[in-house]
Amino acid sequence: MPVHLSAQPSFKDLFGPGSVGEKRTVAGMFICDGGATSAEICAGAGFDFLLMDGEHGSFWLESIQAQLRAIAAYHTLAVVRVPENSEVLIKQVLDAGAQTIMVPMVNDAAEAQEAVKAVRYPQPGNPAAGVRGVGSALARSARWGRIPDYLTRAHEFVSLIVQIESATALRHASAIAGVEGVDAVFLGPSDLAASMGLLGQQTHPTVVSAVKQVIADVKAQGKVVGVNAFDQAQARAYIEAGADFVNVGADVALLARGTEALAAAFIPQD
Known part of the structure; x- marks a missing residue:
């Protein structure tokens, strides 16, 4: 009996025609703890997406x-950020069942094209279309061979987000966004600030200005663009600048600040 991939919203459900993204900015958070219970608790909070951080988690x-x-x-929507732009790591995460992949540190169009190939299978008549290794019968991605025609249809299910988070990538933002197969661009102001000589200053005016320019450049290519912004005022400023989705927190950060506040309410501070 054919099995459907998931009842969850897909990337296209959030950002396609008539989607949530046409009505308001989509909001989500990082999952860094790695525990299924933490993920489930956050999933029930009502966010549009959860971003599992395989890079820093x-x-x-x-x-x-x-x-x-x-x-x-x-x-x-479940999104998985892989550690690097590696066809092996991307293949493993896709086979585990991820349908939306985020690739960090993409610096130019050539690197974006590598990421596109990594999420796609070689196709009849066009082997160069992709380099994803074929093991769908052994993997959750195709529900162990229960998804009809998965090998030829996998590109319909998989969405790719690439990250711009370096001074080099700033210069190539439009070209990166213009690569066919890139569904969205996500900005990482923390690494961007570091690459600009402003380590730890992701809200520095120079960084903020650069982020807003990339938001405009990506939208000019007709692509979806998002940004990481834990500061709520900064997040709202990026929403006003046109960001389609914003990552507004992280499970571990919420736990750290929440426990600190609770302790401070009952324990005298030195």
Whole structure:
């Protein structure tokens, strides 16, 4: 019996015609803890998407798959950020069942094209279309061979977000966004600030101005653009600048600040 991939919203459900993204800015948060329980708690909070951080979080495939399963019960898009632009790592995360992939540190159009090839299978008559290794019968991605014609239709299910987060990438923002197969661009102001000699100053006016310019450049290419902004005032400023989606927090940061506040309410501070 044919099996459907998921009842969860897809990237296209959030950003396609008549989608949530046409009505308001889409909001989500990082999942860095790696635990399925944390992922499930955050999935039930009502965010549009959860971004599992395989780049800085201390977890990998088994944890990613467990988190994907936990989030699947909720109307929340699951996004997985891989550690680097690697066809092997991307293949593994896709086979684990991720349908929306974020690739960090993409600096030019050539690197964006590499990411596109990594999420696509070679196709009959056009082997150069992709380099994703074929193991769908062994993997959750195709529900162990239960998704009809998965090999020829996988590109319909998979969405690719690439990150612009360096001074080099700023100069190539329009070209990166213009690559066919790139569905969205996500800005990382923290790494961007560091590459501009402003480590730890992601709200510095020079950084903010650069982010807003990239937002305009990406939208001019007709692509979806998002940004990371834990400061609520900064997040709203980027929304006003045209950001389609904003990452507004992280599970570990919320836990750290929440426990600090609770402790401070009852324990005298030196």
